[in-house]
Amino acid sequence: MEKEEIKLNPAITRELGLKLLYQMILIRRFEEKSAELYTKEKIRGFLHLYIGEEAVAVGTMHSLTDEDNILSTYREHGHALARGLDPGSIMAEMYGKQEGCSMGRGGSMHLFDASKRFFGGNAIVGGHLPMAVGMALASKKQGLNNITSCFFGEGAIAEGEFHESMNLAALWGVPVLFLCENNLYGMGTALRFSHSVQDLEKKGAAYGVESAKTNGMDVLEVKNAVEKAIAYIKSTGKPYFLVCNTYRFRAHSMFDAQLYREKTEVDEWKKRDPILTFSNQLLQNELISRDDIDTIENKVSAEIQKAVDFAEAGTFEPVEDLKKFVYSP
Template identity: 55%
Template structure:
């Protein structure tokens, strides 16, 4: 791992701890029925987005899936705006109309949050095409699960991105399960980089549990996409520690498998790196935990106290098809 300072180590450590604690709080609030609808947690996968998003520039764009709370927070959507959105409150980033799966912030070029598997890929191609046509030198990153690679949209998007030379970084978060379906049960080719390489773009497959690796490889990929203006494919091999969603009884995998994978918790792996660099995480952690807790408590209080949207605003921002109604 590259040498980093104590302040840098603390910052990266805090980023992952914020995501972990934020989502643990979301699970608690979901069970208390404060958060309704669907809720998909990213717990276990934190090193993927944490190793990538901080390296993006303001002019770059991000598109994610329904498992996107972490991505939004890392991009700078405030914990208040994300939490209020999940509560369905008017102060949420989408006025409470989107909920957990549709976190969106145009000002940060964070274009969702999307409930449809693989739907973010063609959106990313469109955003990158728009940038290219308007001569803006920017990178579009699209995050998706390996389940999206069994969809036609994956192939159409990869094909057009390469054919039209678009600066898209296809970032696959391979947690080896698409809902209850293990990779080998849904893919004839389980080596995802083989599929991606058939589109003649540079591919990488990296350990998605080790922040030192995800950060190094993501930075390289982002720089190369920016400089070349061409797409690339980056696979993070990762694992989700929680069920697919809060509704999922998680019966398709052995508990022993989950326990085994939890030994490679990305936060613990990073703490080991901290020790190797001469910093004691046990000394740093209490302060970081306290500041993370304060940020989350503030977000929950804000969401609790915020109003829901006025009924009179129900049709505001709703597009009426031409010719419909009177």
């Protein structure tokens, strides 16, 4: 059987292909290293890996501008890296070191960098959706030409905050991109057991919000879908709801025994690995070579080692500063 030929959009250049591939590989290797460090107790607390979902973060962030606002979930390492946060500051944060992007006080679930307009991961499911509406409303009132992009999982759609936020965003006409990363499992509950309507994009119609879905395992499809969403938001000032259907290859968190899905299911999804898929697209269209991939892997390996070294050399906050930044009347 002959290998199927994959044709790319002519607008996809070698430079763009290398950039997108580099970012996805950086996220994958960073997450793999994080899992390793967790088992060595270098990273403590909760750790939610993004492995398998890289195409969503990379395709989205490439389409946003530096002026746009980003809010995310507790599975936000990939979003932060794709946004351009320094890997060392992220790793130091997960180590609990003062040199971390949240001064070591947030950990894995609360990455933050105002200079990148990355306003943090949020540990409360759906808790950041009202914040996104508020930020978009502020931008509208200030006459800014930016949007607020809000990442969340399909589990958040079952929360009241989702419906309240969609309603107010539509009612007030604010420039917010609601972006659902539907990985089919809200913690350990399958989508089919938690949503009576599983075509999640249909839920936007109830609020008059323009909605669409895309293949979250393909970085170019995500990129194109997000660009379409942004064009709509910019031209109308109204919100947009995009569902990226994706899959996490690892457990919900490092404590998850993952008894709710079969290994065969995971293996089937791994055949759609976004990094392998995109690599093959670029190779078959002769935009890159195997040497290019090796070069990326070597560069990423060095960058991650640099991040680990930075975190290891960091300092813990002194005990006497424990009450610093804590409000008490």
